[in-house]
Amino acid sequence: MKNQVLLKSLTMMICMFFLVGVASAQHEYVGAKSCTGCHKKNGVADKWKESKHAAAFTDLTSANGKKFATTAGVADATKDAKCTKCHVTNATNAAEGVGCESCHGAGKDYKLPAVMKDKAKAAAAGLLTPNEKTCTTTCHNDADKTHARAKFSFATFYPKIKHKQ
Ligand code: HEC
Ligand code: HEC
Ligand code: HEC
Helix, strand or coil, rough: CHHHHHHHHHHHHHHHHHHHHHHCCCCCCCCCCHCCCCCCCHHHHHHHHHHHHHHHHHHCCCCCHHHHHHHCCCCCCCHHHHHHHHHHHCCCHHCHHHHHHHHCCCCCCCCCCHHHHHHHHHHHHHCCCCCCCHHCCCCCCCCCCCCCCCCCCCHHHHHHHHHCC
């Protein structure tokens, strides 16, 4: 009896260890330039370049950007997580703003041609299929009061960035 309980908790601990390990599997960011070369077809790359996401970094140094930064008590909006958490994919490629990998996941492991061509392999290597939650979890929500934002509606916002055929 006692052994069974022990076995059960041991199994659970192993499972939890495994789950945490998978959830925190780290993939590295490569930057949008690594994606746009292959994804010119169907205007995917252009659609992103012309979107406000690609200008999210320059927002931070605009007149409004400076104003919002002052209000939030931020000295350098381009470096402070209070702003970059939504406006930048990662520090290395900050200037690209909200790049491909903000939504599709860090690409170092899935961008390889043999992996990309295989949906299952790509997903296993970190490629995410973004959905409404991707938008609202970190960025398009009311939880952050850094500055006022337009009320988010997936139905009206998504068509502005849609690049799925
Ligand atoms: C070597 C060329 C190449 C590179 C680099 C590349 N891709 Fe791909 N990608 C492909 C090919 C080929 C496919 C499969 C056919 C298609 O959907 O165009 C694909 C498919 C995809 C898909 C669709 C998967 C699905 O479920 O249908 C996404 C999303 C994607 N790539 C995102 C990215 C992102 C983000 C990057 C940069 C981190 C990237 N790709 C880099 C060639 C590439
Ligand atoms: C703001 C989030 C966001 C950004 C930034 C973004 N995507 Fe996507 N992407 C999506 C969503 C959402 C879909 C649709 C997913 C679905 O429903 O299958 C998608 C779909 C795709 C597809 C599949 C297209 C198809 O026809 O099946 C490819 C390829 C792709 N994205 C590549 C890219 C590349 C390359 C970049 C950067 C140049 C990029 N995306 C930037 C959100 C984003
Ligand atoms: C929680 C996510 C989030 C944070 C944090 C955030 N922003 Fe934004 N920001 C957005 C979104 C989303 C938009 C797009 C416009 C909208 O949805 O209203 C935006 C738009 C902007 C714009 C352009 C629109 C305008 O009114 O001029 C500027 C400038 C800006 N942000 C500056 C900043 C600065 C500076 C900080 C840090 C003090 C910051 N943001 C922090 C999400 C965020």
